[in-house]
Amino acid sequence: MAGRTYAAWLVCAMLLGTAACTPREPEQERIWDESQTGVAACDEPALTPDVLKRQRLADEALRKALLAAGPDPAVEARKAVVAGDFRLAAAMTMDAAHPRLYGAQCRIAGGLDPWMARVIGVEGEDAADDRSGAERAHQSRVASFGRRYNQALLADPRYPYSDVCRPGEDAGKASGAAGLAPEQAYGFPDLASRPIPATLADAARRGDTAxxxxxxRSGRHDVNAADMFGLTALAWAIAYRESDAVEALLRAKASPAGSKCQSLLDASSPIQIARSMQWRSEILRMRSMVAPEEFDELAEQPQMFEKEEMTFRLALIELAKRHEEELARQESSVQLVTIAVDDAGKALSCKLEPGTPLPVFDREVCTLAMNVLRFRPARNTFGTAVPGEFTVAVRTMGK
Structure with a gap:
C-alpha cells in the first residue's frame, strides 16, 4: 500500500515554488472567462474595475452575436475604436491569447495576456474531428469574423499600436515573440509612419525627445502609465535602445518598476527589459532609483523548462514502481534534489539530501533529473548568465 501511495504522490512531483499538484479546469470550459482572470484592479486606467467590466460585457455580447447570424466585423471594429477599445480578436491557448489565427501578429515577449485581446475562439478547435456540422460552421464563422474584425481595426487610422501589432500570421506563433532577440521582442523595428507621436510610448520608441x-511639460501625460500591453514609455524606450529617451524619462521620474500596478520583478518592467537585453549602463542608471534589497531580488536561480516537467513526473512514477517494495519498508522522507547548472543551462551534477537508505534509488533519481530536465541558466542582477543551482523536492512515502 505504501508503494502505491508513493507512486500516486509522484504524479504531482512537488516541484518547489510551483503549484504542480493543483488541478486545472479544462481550457474549453473556462475560456470565455479568461479575459478577466488574473487581473488585479488598481489605479491603472486600463485595469480599473469599470473598464474591465465594460470590456467583459462587450465581449460577452459579441460572442452571443456570433452564435446567431453574426455581426458585421467592420461595424464592430468601429464601435470598439469609438469606445477606446483597441484589443484584437484572438484565440485562446493554454498560455496566451493569439490573434495570429485571425490574421494579425503582435510583437510582445511572452504573447498577449488574455485581457489584452478579445478572446472569441480556442486555438485548434477546428481540428477536432468529433464536432458536429453546426459546431464546425460556427467555428468557421468565428474565424472569418476575427480576420475581418482585425483587418478593419488595424486599418483604422485611429489605431495607436501599429508599431506593435500588424497584419500577418507568422511572427511569434507559439508565444508572442518566441525566438526573437531580446531587442526585437517588443514592437517592430520598422516604425509606422506618424507625423506627430500620439503618445509618450510613440515618442519613446522613436527616441523623439523633443x-x-x-x-x-504639458502635464497631460502620466509618465508611468502603462499601455494596453503593460509597458510604460520608459519600457518602450529601453526596448528600442533609445538612450536619450530613457534619460529624458528617468529625469521626469519614470519608474524602473513600470506602472503603479507593477513591480521590479514583472517581466515587462523597464529594468527587467534592460536586463533581458543586458544593457548594463541603463541598469546601473536605474539601480540608484530602487532600494538595494529590491535590486538584489532581481537575481534569478536556474529555471526548469516547463515542457520537461510532465516527462519528469511520469518517469518518477516508473522509478517508484521499480523500487516499490524497498521504499515501503523505509521511513517517509522529503528528499531535496539539487542540480548544479552552468551558465549555459547545462546540468553539471546532482545530489540528494539527506538521502534515502537506498543508494541505488538516489542515484537513479539524480540520473533521471540530469537526463530529463533542461534549464534556463541563472542570471545575476544585471541579467548576465551565471552558474547556479536548481532544487526539486521529492517525498518518499514509506511506513
Whole structure:
C-alpha cells in the first residue's frame, strides 16, 4: 500500500515554488472567462474595475452575436475604436491569447495576456474531428469574423499600436515573440509612419525627445502609465535602445518598476527589459532609483523548462514502481534534489539530501533529473548568465 501511495504522490512531483499538484479546469470550459482572470484592479486606467467590466460585457455580447447570424466585423471594429477599445480578436491557448489565427501578429515577449485581446475562439478547435456540422460552421464563422474584425481595426487610422501589432500570421506563433532577440521582442523595428507621436510610448520608441519634452511639460501625460500591453514609455524606450529617451524619462521620474500596478520583478518592467537585453549602463542608471534589497531580488536561480516537467513526473512514477517494495519498508522522507547548472543551462551534477537508505534509488533519481530536465541558466542582477543551482523536492512515502 505504501508503494502505491508513493507512486500516486509522484504524479504531482512537488516541484518547489510551483503549484504542480493543483488541478486545472479544462481550457474549453473556462475560456470565455479568461479575459478577466488574473487581473488585479488598481489605479491603472486600463485595469480599473469599470473598464474591465465594460470590456467583459462587450465581449460577452459579441460572442452571443456570433452564435446567431453574426455581426458585421467592420461595424464592430468601429464601435470598439469609438469606445477606446483597441484589443484584437484572438484565440485562446493554454498560455496566451493569439490573434495570429485571425490574421494579425503582435510583437510582445511572452504573447498577449488574455485581457489584452478579445478572446472569441480556442486555438485548434477546428481540428477536432468529433464536432458536429453546426459546431464546425460556427467555428468557421468565428474565424472569418476575427480576420475581418482585425483587418478593419488595424486599418483604422485611429489605431495607436501599429508599431506593435500588424497584419500577418507568422511572427511569434507559439508565444508572442518566441525566438526573437531580446531587442526585437517588443514592437517592430520598422516604425509606422506618424507625423506627430500620439503618445509618450510613440515618442519613446522613436527616441523623439523633443516630443517627449513637450508632452511631459504639458502635464497631460502620466509618465508611468502603462499601455494596453503593460509597458510604460520608459519600457518602450529601453526596448528600442533609445538612450536619450530613457534619460529624458528617468529625469521626469519614470519608474524602473513600470506602472503603479507593477513591480521590479514583472517581466515587462523597464529594468527587467534592460536586463533581458543586458544593457548594463541603463541598469546601473536605474539601480540608484530602487532600494538595494529590491535590486538584489532581481537575481534569478536556474529555471526548469516547463515542457520537461510532465516527462519528469511520469518517469518518477516508473522509478517508484521499480523500487516499490524497498521504499515501503523505509521511513517517509522529503528528499531535496539539487542540480548544479552552468551558465549555459547545462546540468553539471546532482545530489540528494539527506538521502534515502537506498543508494541505488538516489542515484537513479539524480540520473533521471540530469537526463530529463533542461534549464534556463541563472542570471545575476544585471541579467548576465551565471552558474547556479536548481532544487526539486521529492517525498518518499514509506511506513
Amino acid at each position: 516630443s517627449l519634452g513637450r508632452m511631459l
